[in-house]
Amino acid sequence: MEGLIIKSIGGIYTIDASDGVYECKARGVLRKRGITPVCGDTAVFSAEEKVMTDILPRKSLLVRPPIANLDILIFVISTCEPAPSLLLLDKFIAVAEYKKIEPAVVFTKIDKQSAQRYEEIYKKAGISCFQVDNTNADGGAELTRLREMLRGKLCAFTGNTGVGKSSLMNNIFPGMELSTGEISKKLGRGRHTTRHIQLYPLEGGGYVADTPGFSSFDTNRYDTIYKDELAGCFREFAEYTDKCRFIDCSHTKEIGCAVIQAVEDGQIAPSRHESYVQMYTEAKELKEWERGQQPRGERE
């Protein structure tokens, strides 16, 4: 039988098949082949023996959060408490682009602080944006737009702990009743109210995942994108990158760089380019560090 893995806790996988939901363990052979099944994988399993024997080939695999085959990854970012980090947002958007997953951004807590200037940055980049006040359960047009985008797709909500992912999902899908948590006043951040990834089926097809938020401490662990592939992960750069004076332009500081010109002309948001330069520098350093650490030939 085949089904979608919707939950994985302590080696027990919950699988949603056409005729019901099953709980299985993974057969040892999977581990020997180096395969760790994750939410979003299509499992091949035996209902009688309660074991998963294989997973189908993946379209994509995201490391953080660990989910396979996503269509859309929605970054939830609050306008305040926790304060937004555009660098972090740009890093995660780039990873989604790298993995051919459609990114979208939801700004929360707009009842406390306006998200207008942020929305302008990402709209200009051609990324779907939404603004919500989760304290207003009847969120109106924005929630309707979100529901429409999610229909029939495999989607996940991600973002810092306490930004309001679970609150948002409860408003988009009344009846979902995910638990949400007060932000700890002392720490100024949430307490990881959501503790594991779970996919929820949608009426009319598709699934959405709630994921545990990450704290600002582990923000630097994200999938590495090599420097030469990085510009391709900033979608609004595409129409300029082949117009630079030098064919090997890094778009960080060169004379005659069409990307930098577009920033100066107001076509590309400065903060997006700043994130790019920062990531480019990090990617370069990482490569040199790796080169120093590992003998030649051992890298893929």
Ligand SMILES: Nc1nc2c(ncn2[C@@H]2O[C@H](COP(=O)(O)OP(=O)(O)OP(=O)(O)O)[C@@H](O)[C@H]2O)c(=O)[nH]1
């Ligand atoms: N004022 C205001 N508060 C919000 C909004 N969205 C969420 N909150 C509050 O922020 C706190 C955290 O919300 P959650 O939905 O639990 O956040 P989360 O992103 O799911 O957090 P984790 O599960 O820890 O990753 C709760 O106290 C919510 O009531 C909003 O739009 N406005």
Ligand SMILES: [Mg+2]
């Ligand atoms: Mg949550």
Ligand SMILES: [Zn+2]
């Ligand atoms: Zn350039």
